Amino acid sequence: MGFNALVQIILRRWWLIVLPLVLSAVIALPELLGGSSAAPTGFTAEIRYSAAQRLDISQQDGDYADVWIASEYTVHALTDWVRSSSFRAEIEVALGDSEVTLAGLGIAADNVRSIGVVYLSHVRSESLSAIADAAVLVLSSRSESYFPQFGGESAQVTILQQPAVAAAPPALTNRFAPFIRMGIALLIGIAIAFFAEFLDPTIYHRDDLRRLGMPIMASIPKERA
Secondary structure (H helix, E strand, O other), rough: OOOOHHHHHHHOOHHHHHHHHHHHHHHHHHOOOOOOOHOOOOOOEEEEEEOOOOOOHOOOOOHHHHHHHHHHHHHHHHHHHHOHHHHHHHHHHHOOOOOOOOOOEEEEEEOOOOOOOOEEOOHHHHHHHHHHHHHHHHHHHHHHOHHHHHOOOOOOEEEEEEOOOEEOOOOHHHHHHHHHHHHHHHHHHHHHHHHHHHHHOOOOHHHHHHOOOOOOOOOOOOOOO
């Protein structure tokens, strides 16, 4: 089947192609206008901090470069700890007898030099707020149990940004879901058009006869006005 034949089929069955696309667009219209997609699917919070070992700065000489380097190493160590299961366990202990559950809690961490960030996510904003407070407490007071190089004292942690709970943005797949559905509807419409063409025995063009192997002896042109 040549390109011209494909174009003829599309022009002849265009309404079968457009119909599923229009129906899909009508269904997706509330999402495109920001209706049903506005509901948050979860909540996030960030804890931004800096940390260092507890040192007597008055005993330091020079430009304190070693103090800054030690701070970077400390924050890097705390970042690895936040990613571990023991940090999650410490949060659970810090929550005590509260009814907050850690099921569905997401914890991630990163740092740039001596600035660390803890990323928390949860499906409930109230639970996440309590979990964030517990995470700050654990970060500030429980590191000595996991890092013997701190000399039995917790790292000196300074919270640079208090955790603020915010609605998580919708996933990328959710934001493009209406367009994906309309694209699928377009493909379905094209498939329906070609299937209808396959079932239709009507001869529309001389090329249809050629494909059937029938010779054309003559043709009657359309009457022109």
